Amino acid sequence: MSSTRRKTAEQLTKGFRSIFLYLFGLSGIINILALTGAFYMLQIYDRALTSGSIPTLLAISALAIGLYFFQGLFDVIRSQILVRIGARLDRKVAPIAHQVAVDMPRFGFSTAEALERGRDVDTVRGFLGSQGPMALFDLPWMPLFLIFVYSLHPWLGALTAGGAFVLTVLTIVTELMTRRLSSATNQAVIARNAIADSNARNAEILKAMGFAGRAVARFGRANEDHLELQTRTNDINGTFGAISRVLRMILQSAVLGLGAFLTIKGEISAGAIIAASVASARALAPIDLAIGNWKSVVSARTAFARLKETAMALADSDKPLELPAPKASLKVENITVAAPGSGRVLLSEVAFELKAGQALGIVGPSGGGKTTLVRALTSVWPVLRGSVRLDDAELTQWDDEALGKFFGYLPQEVALLDATIDENISRLEEVPDARAIVEASNAAGVHEMIVRMPDGYRTELGPLGVSLSGGQRQRIGLARALYGNPFLVVLDEPNSNLDGEGEAALTAAIEGVKNRGGIVVVIAHRPSALAAVDLVAVIQNGKMTAFGPKDEIIGKTVRRDETAAENQQHKATGARLSARVTT
Structure with a gap:
C-alpha cells in the first residue's frame, strides 16, 4: 500500500481512536458497576437476612439503586457517543462514497453496484447505533466477572470459564460459516437490485410491449437466489444464537446447582449462590449478544472494508496544478x-x-x-x-x-x-x-x-x-x-x-x-x-x-x-x- 493510500485510510478514522479508547474505559466502568447485582445479592443474603436489620437492608438497597442509576447513565452516554460516531463517519464518508458511485458506471459497473457504496455507509452507521458494538466493547471485560466468580469458589470460576470457552468457540464457528456466505449474499443483492433498476428505467417499454411479466419473473429468479443465501445465513445465525442461549441457561442452572452443593458442604454461603449466578450470567451476556448480532457485525465489517477501498481509490490521483483556460486547440493523438x-x-x-x-x-x-x-x-x-x-x-x-x-x-x-x-x-x-x-x-x-x-x-x-x-x-x-x-x-x-x-x-x-x-x-x-x-x-x-x-x-x-x-x-x-x- 502506498503512503498516500495509507494516509487516506488513516484519515477515514482520524480522531476515532481516542474516542474508542474513551469508550473502552467507559465500558470498563459500566462492567464494574454491573457487579452491583451480584454484590447486592451477596450482602442481602449474608448480612441483611442474617442480622435481621431493616436499616442495613435499606442502606444496601439505596446504595444498589444509586450504582444502578450510574450504570444506566454511563450506558446511555456510551450509546449516544456511538450514534454520533456513526453520524460523524457518515458525514465524512458519504460524499466520498457518492463521488465514487457517480464514477463507477463509467468503468463498467452497474448502477446497483455503484449505489452499494452509499448503502455501505448506512450499514456502518446503523451498526454503530445497534447493540453489536456494546457486545464488542463488553467482551474484553468478561474476565472481570470470571475473577469475581472464582473469588467465591474456584469450582464456580472453572465452570463459568468453561461455559465462556464453549460460547467463544460457537462465536468463532459462526464467523467461519458466515464469512463465505456474506460475500455471496452481497453479490446476490447487487444482482437483484441491478435487475430491479433496469426494469424501473424501462417501465414504458415493458408496459407497451407486454413483457413486464417476464421481466418480473427474471427479477423473481434473482430474488430467489438472494433469499436462498439470506436464509442460509439467517439459519446459521439463528441456530447458533439459540444454542448459545440454551447453553447460557444450562450454565446458570449448573452454577446454581454447584453453588447449592458447595453450600451444603459448607464451603460457600447461601448469598454466594445467587451472586455467582448473577455474575456468571453477566460474564456470558456479551458473547451471547455478539452471536445474536453477528450478522450485523459481519455486514458492518465488510461494508467498512469497502469504504476504505473507496476512499483509497480517490487517493491514487493527486489534485493537479491549476492550468490556464484553454483557448487555442483540441488535439486527438492516436x-x-x-x-x-x-x-x-x-x-x-x-x-x-x-x-x-x-x-x-x-x-x-x-x-x-x-x-x-x-x-x-x-x-x-x-x-x-x-x-x-x-x-x-x-x-x-x-x-x-x-x-x-x-x-x-x-x-x-x-x-x-x-x-x-x-x-x-x-x-x-x-x-x-x-x-x-x-x-x-x-x-x-x-x-x-x-x-x-x-x-x-x-x-x-x-x-x-x-x-x-x-x-x-x-x-x-x-x-x-x-x-x-x-x-x-x-x-x-x-x-x-x-x-x-x-x-x-x-x-x-x-x-x-x-x-x-x-x-x-x-x-x-x-x-x-x-x-x-x-x-x-x-x-x-x-x-x-x-x-x-x-x-x-x-x-x-x-x-x-x-x-x-x-x-x-x-x-x-x-x-x-x-x-x-x-x-
Whole structure:
C-alpha cells in the first residue's frame, strides 16, 4: 500500500481512536458497576437476612439503586457517543462514497453496484447505533466477572470459564460459516437490485410491449437466489444464537446447582449462590449478544472494508496544478479506447486536430465508434493509448471540476436532473449567474419556451425530466452544454428530437460557439446537423477512415453511395437478364 493510500485510510478514522479508547474505559466502568447485582445479592443474603436489620437492608438497597442509576447513565452516554460516531463517519464518508458511485458506471459497473457504496455507509452507521458494538466493547471485560466468580469458589470460576470457552468457540464457528456466505449474499443483492433498476428505467417499454411479466419473473429468479443465501445465513445465525442461549441457561442452572452443593458442604454461603449466578450470567451476556448480532457485525465489517477501498481509490490521483483556460486547440493523438468492464477495443488509432473557431462533424454507421469517441473527448471513458489534449495539455492534467468549466456536453440520451430548469442549465452552481443562464437559453433557442411555463426557470422537472417532450429535454440539455461559454462543446446527435425551429437554433448555437473562438464536435446522422461545421470525419468499424473539409468529405461520400447504388442496380439488372436467358 502506498503512503498516500495509507494516509487516506488513516484519515477515514482520524480522531476515532481516542474516542474508542474513551469508550473502552467507559465500558470498563459500566462492567464494574454491573457487579452491583451480584454484590447486592451477596450482602442481602449474608448480612441483611442474617442480622435481621431493616436499616442495613435499606442502606444496601439505596446504595444498589444509586450504582444502578450510574450504570444506566454511563450506558446511555456510551450509546449516544456511538450514534454520533456513526453520524460523524457518515458525514465524512458519504460524499466520498457518492463521488465514487457517480464514477463507477463509467468503468463498467452497474448502477446497483455503484449505489452499494452509499448503502455501505448506512450499514456502518446503523451498526454503530445497534447493540453489536456494546457486545464488542463488553467482551474484553468478561474476565472481570470470571475473577469475581472464582473469588467465591474456584469450582464456580472453572465452570463459568468453561461455559465462556464453549460460547467463544460457537462465536468463532459462526464467523467461519458466515464469512463465505456474506460475500455471496452481497453479490446476490447487487444482482437483484441491478435487475430491479433496469426494469424501473424501462417501465414504458415493458408496459407497451407486454413483457413486464417476464421481466418480473427474471427479477423473481434473482430474488430467489438472494433469499436462498439470506436464509442460509439467517439459519446459521439463528441456530447458533439459540444454542448459545440454551447453553447460557444450562450454565446458570449448573452454577446454581454447584453453588447449592458447595453450600451444603459448607464451603460457600447461601448469598454466594445467587451472586455467582448473577455474575456468571453477566460474564456470558456479551458473547451471547455478539452471536445474536453477528450478522450485523459481519455486514458492518465488510461494508467498512469497502469504504476504505473507496476512499483509497480517490487517493491514487493527486489534485493537479491549476492550468490556464484553454483557448487555442483540441488535439486527438492516436487514441485507442476500450469498453470499461469487457475491455473490448471499440476505437483505435484515431487522430485529428481542431483550432479555435472550428467545428467538426462526425458521421458513420451505427456502432462504428462515434459515441465512443465522444466519451473519450469528454473524459467520460479513459483512453487506453494515446492522448486527448487541450492547448497541448492532456485532459488528466485538470481535475474534473476545473475541466467541466471548459466543456459543454450534450449526450445522445439527454437526462435532466430532478431539479428546476435553472438548476439544470447552471449545472447546480451554488450561486448561478442568472444572466449566463438566460444567455445559454437564448443560444439554444429555448428561452421563450421556458418563460411560457407556469413557473418559468423555477419549474421543477421531476425525475429525469419526464414531464417534458424529447425535443424540450434536448434543447434544455443544449442550453446546459452552452452555459458559461465553454471552450469545447461536444454534441452527440443533438437534433435527433428537434423540429425545424430547433434545428435552426442548433445551427445558430454552433455558429455562436465558433464566432467566440470555441470548438464544436458534432455527432450526426441527419445532414441538417452539419450545416455549420467546417470539417467532417468518418468513423466506421472503430477507425477514422476520412477527415477533411465538409464539402470534400460529403462529396466523396455521396459519390461513393451513388456508385454503390449504381453497382447494385447493375447487379440486379444482370440477375434479371440471366433469369430470362435461363427461362
